[in-house]
Amino acid sequence: MQSISMPVSSSTWQMTALPPLALYIHFPWCVKKCPYCDFNSHTLREGVPEAQYIDALLRDLETCLPLTWGRQVSTIFMGGGTPSLFSAEAMEQLLAGIRARVRLQPDAEITMEANPGTFEADKFAGYRAAGINRLSIGIQSFNAGHLQALGRIHNDDEAHKAIEIAKRHFDNFNLDIMYALPQQTLAQALSDIDTAIAAGPTHLSAYHLTLEPNTLFHRYPPALPDDDTAADMQEAIEQHLASAGFEHYETSAFCRPGRQAKHNLNYWKFGDYIGIGAGAHGKISFHDRIIRQMRYKQPGEYLAQMAAGNAVQTEEPVTLEQLPFEFMLNALRLVDGFDLDLFTQRTGLPLTRVIHEIERATADGLLERDPNDLHRIRPTLRGQRFLNTLLERFLPD
Amino acid sequence: MKHIRNFSIIAHIDHGKSTLADRFIQFCGGLELREMSEQVLDSMDIEKERGITIKAQTAALTYKALDGQIYNLNLIDTPGHVDFSYEVSRSLAACEGALLVVDASQGVEAQTVANCYTAIEQGVEVVAVLNKIDLPAAEPERVIQEIEDIVGIEAIDAVRASAKSGIGIQDILEEVVRKVPAPRGNPDGPLKALIVDSWFDNYVGVVMLVRVVDGQLSPKDKILFMSTKAQHLCEQVGVFTPKSVQRDVLRAGEVGFVIAGIKELASAKVGDTITTVKSPAVEALPGFKEVKSQVFAGLYPVESHDYESLRDSLEKLKLNDASLHYEPEVSQALGFGFRCGFLGLLHLEIVQERLEREFDMDLITTAPTVVYQLVLKGGEVVEIENPSRLPDPSKVEEIREPIITSTILVPQDYVGAVMTLCNQKRGAQRNMQYMGRQVLLTYDLPMAEVVMDFFDKLKSVSRGYASLDYDFKEFRAEDLVKLDVLVNSERVDALSLIVHRSMSVYRGRELVSKMRELIPRQQFDIAIQAAIGSHIIARETVKAMRKDVLAKCYGGDITRKKKLLEKQKAGKKRMKQVGNVEIPQEAFLAILQVSDK
Numbered sequence: 003m004q005s006i007s008m009p010v011s012s013s014t015w016q017m018t019a020l021p022p023l024a025l026y027i028h029f030p031w032c033v034k035k036c037p038y039c040d041f042n043s044h045t046l047r048e049g050v051p052e053a054q055y056i057d058a059l060l061r062d063l064e065t066c067l068p069l070t071w072g073r074q075v076s077t078i079f080m081g082g083g084t085p086s087l088f089s090a091e092a093m094e095q096l097l098a099g100i101r102a103r104v105r106l107q108p109d110a111e112i113t114m115e116a117n118p119g120t121f122e123a124d125k126f127a128g129y130r131a132a133g134i135n136r137l138s139i140g141i142q143s144f145n146a147g148h149l150q151a152l153g154r155i156h157n158d159d160e161a162h163k164a165i166e167i168a169k170r171h172f173d174n175f176n177l178d179i180m181y182a183l184p185q186q187t188l189a190q191a192l193s194d195i196d197t198a199i200a201a202g203p204t205h206l207s208a209y210h211l212t213l214e215p216n217t218l219f220h221r222y223p224p225a226l227p228d229d230d231t232a233a234d235m236q237e238a239i240e241q242h243l244a245s246a247g248f249e250h251y252e253t254s255a256f257c258r259p260g261r262q263a264k265h266n267l268n269y270w271k272f273g274d275y276i277g278i279g280a281g282a283h284g285k286i287s288f289h290d291r292i293i294r295q296m297r298y299k300q301p302g303e304y305l306a307q308m309a310a311g312n313a314v315q316t317e318e319p320v321t322l323e324q325l326p327f328e329f330m331l332n333a334l335r336l337v338d339g340f341d342l343d344l345f346t347q348r349t350g351l352p353l354t355r356v357i358h359e360i361e362r363a364t365a366d367g368l369l370e371r372d373p374n375d376l377h378r379i380r381p382t383l384r385g386q387r388f389l390n391t392l393l394e395r396f397l398p399d
Numbered sequence: 400m401k402h403i404r405n406f407s408i409i410a411h412i413d414h415g416k417s418t419l420a421d422r423f424i425q426f427c428g429g430l431e432l433r434e435m436s437e438q439v440l441d442s443m444d445i446e447k448e449r450g451i452t453i454k455a456q457t458a459a460l461t462y463k464a465l466d467g468q469i470y471n472l473n474l475i476d477t478p479g480h481v482d483f484s485y486e487v488s489r490s491l492a493a494c495e496g497a498l499l500v501v502d503a504s505q506g507v508e509a510q511t512v513a514n515c516y517t518a519i520e521q522g523v524e525v526v527a528v529l530n531k532i533d534l535p536a537a538e539p540e541r542v543i544q545e546i547e548d549i550v551g552i553e554a555i556d557a558v559r560a561s562a563k564s565g566i567g568i569q570d571i572l573e574e575v576v577r578k579v580p581a582p583r584g585n586p587d588g589p590l591k592a593l594i595v596d597s598w599f600d601n602y603v604g605v606v607m608l609v610r611v612v613d614g615q616l617s618p619k620d621k622i623l624f625m626s627t628k629a630q631h632l633c634e635q636v637g638v639f640t641p642k643s644v645q646r647d648v649l650r651a652g653e654v655g656f657v658i659a660g661i662k663e664l665a666s667a668k669v670g671d672t673i674t675t676v677k678s679p680a681v682e683a684l685p686g687f688k689e690v691k692s693q694v695f696a697g698l699y700p701v702e703s704h705d706y707e708s709l710r711d712s713l714e715k716l717k718l719n720d721a722s723l724h725y726e727p728e729v730s731q732a733l734g735f736g737f738r739c740g741f742l743g744l745l746h747l748e749i750v751q752e753r754l755e756r757e758f759d760m761d762l763i764t765t766a767p768t769v770v771y772q773l774v775l776k777g778g779e780v781v782e783i784e785n786p787s788r789l790p791d792p793s794k795v796e797e798i799r800e801p802i803i804t805s806t807i808l809v810p811q812d813y814v815g816a817v818m819t820l821c822n823q824k825r826g827a828q829r830n831m832q833y834m835g836r837q838v839l840l841t842y843d844l845p846m847a848e849v850v851m852d853f854f855d856k857l858k859s860v861s862r863g864y865a866s867l868d869y870d871f872k873e874f875r876a877e878d879l880v881k882l883d884v885l886v887n888s889e890r891v892d893a894l895s896l897i898v899h900r901s902m903s904v905y906r907g908r909e910l911v912s913k914m915r916e917l918i919p920r921q922q923f924d925i926a927i928q929a930a931i932g933s934h935i936i937a938r939e940t941v942k943a944m945r946k947d948v949l950a951k952c953y954g955g956d957i958t959r960k961k962k963l964l965e966k967q968k969a970g971k972k973r974m975k976q977v978g979n980v981e982i983p984q985e986a987f988l989a990i991l992q993v994s995d996k
Contacts, residue, residue, distance in 0.1 A: 026954055041955075210950040215959070229920075233945030254950055269954045283955050296956070328957060335952055388922060389948040394968040397961070 015322060017289050017350040021273040023070055024077045024265050025100070027059060028279030029085040030301045033117075036153045037218035038180075038211060042281030042299050043083040051305070052092045055279075058308040060099040062278040062297070065312050067103065069286050069293075070276060074105045077265035078112045080134075086116035090128025097133045111136055111264040113176075118164035119156045126164075130171040136263075137168050137175040138205075143183060144197045151184045151224065165201045174261065176205035181239060182232035183211055184224035191235040192242060199246045204261040208239050209254050253335045253389065270332045271340070272348040280304035280313075285320075287348075292320045325349040326356045327396040334389060339372065339380025359395045368392045400652040401581045402468060405610065406526075407475040407490050409515055410500035411508040411866070415530040416476075419500060419562035419571075420458065423474060424641060426568050427460035457595075457608055457654055459638040464576045472575060473638075473654040475595060475610075477514070482743030484870070485690055486596070488517050489670045492686055493595045493610035493654060496524040496579025498571065499550065503529040503537035503559070506545045507837070509808035509866035515550045525550070526578050527557035528571055533564050541836075548835040549808070582612075582652030589680040590614035590622075590673065592649070592657070597667040599718040603635070605661035609673060610654050612684060617648045621676040622659060625683040629666055630676055631659035664721040692724050692740025693801075693871070694747055694850050695784040697765035697893060698754070699736030701975060701984070705760065706735045712758035713737060716750060723750060728785070732891040732977045733763055738785055741767075744850055763975050765893045766990045767850045772799040772874045787892035789881045792932065798897070799874040801846040804829065806839065807857070809865035814838045816860040824848035825899060843872060847897065852991050882907050884914070885928040885935075889978050893987060908937040909993040917986040920944035925980050 031050055032043045078100065080093075093114070100106065113136040114129060116122050126137065143149050144158045156164070168175050177198045181191040198206055210232060213220045227235070240250055248256040252270060255263065268275065277284035281299035285292065297313045298304040307313040320328060329349050333340040342353055349355075360379060363369040368385035369392070372378035385392050410416035460472040477490040491497060497518045501507055518525055527546050529539050539559060546554035558574055560567030592609040600606050609616075616622070620633045635658040637645040649655045661667055669690070672683035700709045713725050724740035741747040747767060754760045770782050773790070774797040783789060789798075805826075809817050811833075821828070821842045830841035844853070849869065857865050880903050884894035898906050907929030914927050918941050925941040949960060974981040 024954075212950050229945060230942070236946065253948055253952070266953060269952075275954050277954065285954065324961075327961065331952065331957060331960065384922070387946040387948065388944075390964055390967060391922070391947055394964050394971075397965055397968055 015290070015350050017287055017292075017347075019347060020073065020287050020289075021271075021348055022076045022268055023073045023286075024079070024268045024273060024275040025063075025075045025104070026265075026275050026277045026279075026282055026284070027078065027080045027085075027096070028277065028282040028297075029055075029080060029082040029088060030280040030299075030304070031087055032082065032084045033087070034153065034155055038152060038214070040214035040217050041081075041083065044301055046087065050087050052088055054305060055301075056088075056092050056096050056099070058305055058313070059096060059278050060103070062308055062313055063100060063103055063276070065314070066276045066278065066284070066286075069288075070104075070274075072105075073274075074107050075100075075110065075276075076107045077110055077268060078106075079265040080112075080114040082115055084117050084122075085114050086122035086125065086129075090125050090132050093129055093134060094132035111174075113138055113263070113265055115140065116164070116168075117156065118161045120160055120163065123160075123164040123167040126167050126171050135172070135174060137172045138178065138207075138263075139164060139168060139175060140178045141165075141198065142178060142180045143194050145186075145190055145194060148183045148186060148190070148194075152180070153218075162201075165203075169202060174204050176207060176263065177201065177203045178207045178209065180209045180211045181235045182227050184226055186227055186235075188231060188234055188238060192238055195239050195242050199242065199248075205255070205257045205263055206243065206248060207255050208236075208243070210236060251337050253386065267336075270336050271344065272329045272332050292325070292350075294318055294320060322351065323398040325351055326359075327393065327398065330356075330396045331393055334381050334385070334392060337380065337386065339369075339378055341375075342377050342379060356396065363392055363395055400584070400586065400650075403471045403473065403582050403652045404496065404575050404579045405473045405475065405494045405582055405652070405654055406496040406498060406575055406579050407477045407494045408498045408500055409477065409511055409518060409525075410498075410530075411502070411505075411511045414500055414502040414505065414508075414511075415562045416500055419498075419528075419530065419560070419568075420474060420476060422562050422565060422568045423460055423472070423572065424458050426572065427462050427472070457639050458641040459644075459654065460640070462572055462576070465573060466576075470576050471653075472572065475608075475654060482693075482741075482746045484513070484517070484868070485688065486669060487514050488521070488686065489593070489595055491518050491521050491523050492670075492684070493593055494523055494579075495582055496526060496575060498528050498575070499525050499546070499552070500528045500530050501542055501546060503532050503539050503542050504534050506538075506542050507549050507808065509806055509839075509868045512549055512808060512839075513806060513868035515552075519552075524579050525552050526571075526574050527552060527554040528567075528574075529557050529559050530562055532559040533561040533566060545835050545837065549837060549839065584611075584651040585613040586615065586651040588613040588651075589678045590616055590620075590675045591680045591684055592616060592673040593684050594667055594669055594671045594673065595654070596669060597664055597721070599664055603658045603660075605659075605664055605667045607657045607659075607661075607667045607673075608639075608654070609649070609657050611649045611651050613651050613680070614675075615648050615650045616657065616673070616675075622657075622673050623676050623679055624666065624668075625672040625674060625680070626668060626687055627666060627671070631661055631666075634658050634660055664718060668721070690722050690742065692722070692770075692784075693743055693846070694741045694767045694769060696739060696741070696747055696767045697728055697730065697733070697736055697763075697785065698725075698739050698751070699730065699733040699763040699765075699893070699975075701761040701763055701973060703734045708758070709737065709754070709760055709762075712754055712760055713739070715758070716753060720750070722746065730787075730893045732889075732893045733765075733975060736763075740784065744854065761973060763893075763984050763987050765987055766896065768897070769801050769846045769850060771801075771879070771897060773797070774799070774876075786881055786897045787895040789895075789897060792880075797876045798879040799876045800879060800897075802843050802872045802875045803846045803849060803869040804872045805842050805844050805849070805867055805869040807842065807865055807867050808837055808839050809861050811836055811838055813861040813864060814840070817857065817865055820853075820856055820860050824853060825902075844869075845875075845877070845899075846871070880931050882910075883930045884910065885926075885930060886980050886982070887926055887978055888928075890930075891977055891982075894990075896990060903931055904936050906990075906993060907931070910990055911937045911939045913989040913992050914986050915939040915941055917989055918980070918982055921981060923979075 031046045035045050112134050114134045115138045141161050146158045243256045280301045282297045284295040296316045298307050298315045304313050370382050408416045458474045462470045462472050475490050477487045543554045558567050558570045591613040592611045596608040622633050636649045638655040670687040674680040722742050725737040728738040773781050826842040826844040832839040878900040880900050882896045882898050883890050911927045911929045924943045927939045928935050929937040974983045
């Protein structure tokens with residue numbers, strides 16, 4: 003007999019198993035705010051209030067414990083801002099504090115974002131010793147002119163030196179590269195990628211520079227390569243990375259076999275994450291609901307709220323109507339797509355909620371079944387290129 | 400009868416007609432202050448916003464003059480735009496006098512001149528009033544000179560007033576009493592009442608505003624409409640003060656309303672004569688004509704399932720707008736919709752706006768067009784209102800387009816620019832007259848050129864100073880061809896145009912290039928071609944978009960990403976899918992953005 007899915011309402015909705023849990027820690031300060039950056043970062047005026055902030059982060063984590071009781075943390079990501087403005091000692095203290103409060107998976111991936119300046123590179127050895135086992139270096143470009151146009155405070159020389167030092171201490175590190183930069187040619191974009199490949203990272207993120215709202219670039223747009231040139235760049239970059247042995251596994255992410263960014267993979271598989279620190283976002287599932295949290299964004303306010311006991315500014319349940327879109331927004335970024343069961347596991351919704359749209363998108367050549375695993379749905383190459391068009395179909399009307 | 404004065408106000412838009420009417424009502428105590436919502440006579444919202452009166456309304460005022468006598472002043476409001484010249488002429492026909500209200504800083508405008516001429520032709524006494532006299536920019540002497548030069552009436556004694564500040568209101572009313580003749584007519588003759596306006600009321604049906612010329616009209620009279628021969632029983636008569644007040648009788652010389660249980664506005668045509676069945680008048684009052692649509696456009700719902708509600712909305716609008724015509728039309732590209740006929744461009748805009756605003760319709764409007772007369776090979780003459788319906792050229796002997804005579808009043812400084820514009824639009828100059836600092840140009844222009852963008856162009860080349868009036872002149876044979884637009888090799892009927900052969904190549908090229916800008920890049924190349932018959936005269940390509948994907952998505956704030964995609968999705972919804980191409984609304988009107996050589 004065929005099983006019939008009951009219509010899901012909030013009263014009958016239930017998660018069968020909780021997803022893996024990751025921990026994101028935000029460091030909101032930068033020496034200088036970059037004109038393209040729309041992350042929660044603030045120009046540092048005085049020194050970093052290191053001890054105070056670490057203390058706040060740990061107490062912030064404590065406020066989350068009742069929400070994730072007993073769950074193991076699988077990965078940690080320290081992002082920013084510029085986490086590498088903090089000393090290795092501070093990081094050590096932070097990680098020790100985390101270990102004392104939550105159950106951390108023994109071989110957990112612990113990533114830290116670092117700026118490729120000399121000031122930071124000198125601390126790489128210390129970070130490794132503190133327990134950080136993966137570094138993500140914001141190179142962006144090796145071209146001195148482009149670095150300047152992007153408002154970066156490091157130069158190409160420092161970039162090379164930072165990578166040298168990183169390699170000495172980390173066997174797992176990522177380089178961030180951006181393309182379609184102001185005035186950039188195809189040859190220049192490829193030269194950046196080739197240089198990055200030659201530096202020997204295990205992971206490479208190649209981002210199309212986007213003019214995000216609320217950035218200086220959005221208000222005063224620089225002259226960017228046209229859409230066709232940018233698309234040429236993307237295709238050529240993908241080819242260079244493929245021939246260098248990198249797997250393309252997410253829209254902008256490439257890795258050596260087995261070296262996916264586990265922490266990010268958890269986002270894309272619609273896993274859970276605690277977000278602590280100024281402006282950090284978290285997503286936590288329960289047997290009967292999924293919530294999103296956001297901390298106060300301004301560092302000063304975050305510290306003040308934390309001192310008063312709790313820095314959560316908003317906490318909202320994700321409605322059932324939004325879940326399919328939110329899941330797809332993440333999962334369809336993965337080149338390999340997702341196992342159909344994952345949708346049910348992570349959203350608590352029956353597949354009938356999306357099967358019609360999946361079939362329609364398949365008919366339209368945006369999605370396909372993995373021929374080796376028919377239970378797997380993935381975007382076609384066209385689906386990857388026109389992911390927004392594909393995602394729109396999952397938006398509630 | 401000798402204490403009755405029937406008058407209307409002739410004024411250009413914004414010269415303060417409605418405000419002045421309100422002042423009269425206030426001065427004569429027609430409404431309590433609390434009842435005076437701003438500009439009482441303009442009842443529709445859109446009219447308030449645009450500052451124009453579409454439906455003529457009226458107010459019967461009781462005024463105690465300085466001579467101690469009590470007068471019954473009937474103010475008949477008139478529309479103030481070129482599209483409504485017939486309505487204006489009927490309003491004027493109901494009056495013995497007209498106030499020519501001129502903005503003391505702006506001076507005379509073509510529309511005012513045209514309406515004044517109509518008034519003078521009909522033997523209406525014109526009394527000049529200078530409004531906005533208290534503005535710092537007011538130049539009464541110059542404007543008086545202008546009135547005398549251009550309109551040709553004496554204006555030296557013109558009342559200086561400010562409707563806004565209430566200056567000179569009594570002086571104007573005194574002038575009305577003194578200068579406007581009392582109505583003449585035979586109170587004992589057979590009934591002759593002129594329908595000045597008619598509109599639909601949800602409770603009582605059609606309400607007619609009439610001027611009784613001869614005889615008298617009371618409830619229970621059986622009335623006859625002389626143009627349609629329809630008979631109805633008069634149920635109610637009365638006057639507007641401007642509140643409606645029932646009366647037992649309307650007598651010769653009076654202006655008031657008649658309700659006769661009529662359900663369709665088309666039965667009570669403006670300009671028709673009402674008489675009684677018992678003792679009918681021998682002949683109708685002069686000047687009646689059937690109003691014909693001048694401008695046509697296709698209106699289509701963006702979402703095809705909104706067709707029914709578009710029809711309902713048009714039906715509702717039609718209840719109160721006898722000059723709106725529509726009939727179902729099927730376009731291969733746009734699906735089911737309506738071909739609508741309008742009095743003019745402004746009328747089109749008003750209808751479109753009301754459909755969108757009051758009825759919440761999402762519409763695709765095709766470029767406005769005119770009626771063409773075709774002489775077929777067999778000698779048969781047919782009219783077409785939609786360029787895509789033009790038969791194969793081999794079957795057509797001759798295409799005739801409507802020509803209008805337009806009168807343009809423009810300050811000397813801009814004459815050159817206006818003449819250049821008229822020449823670009825295939826105009827032929829008929830007259831040019833210097834009147835003080837203004838020049839009165841008369842041009843014969845193809846109406847098809849005027850309905851496109853002539854008003855806007857005229858305003859822009861004259862910095863807003865030129866004003867225009869026009870009248871249909873004739874149908875004239877010209878070398879006209881049909882210009883088709885093909886999107887990915889499919890002819891889009893809704894984009895077809897009839898153009899003069901001499902302009903066809905240029906227009907075709909400009910049109911496809913404009914469309915290339917307006918159609919967003921999609922997942923494939925889109926070819927846009929212009930063709931005359933099977934001959935392609937221009938081609939542009941909207942290159943395929945190569946990617947549309949967010950570069951970054953991590954655990955952070957997803958609401959903005961969601962909003963971005965929602966916006967993108969909503970934008971696509973407002974586009975019309977033609978074949979597999981999504982075409983935005985504005986691309987269907989791309990021709991209006993094509994500039995001339």
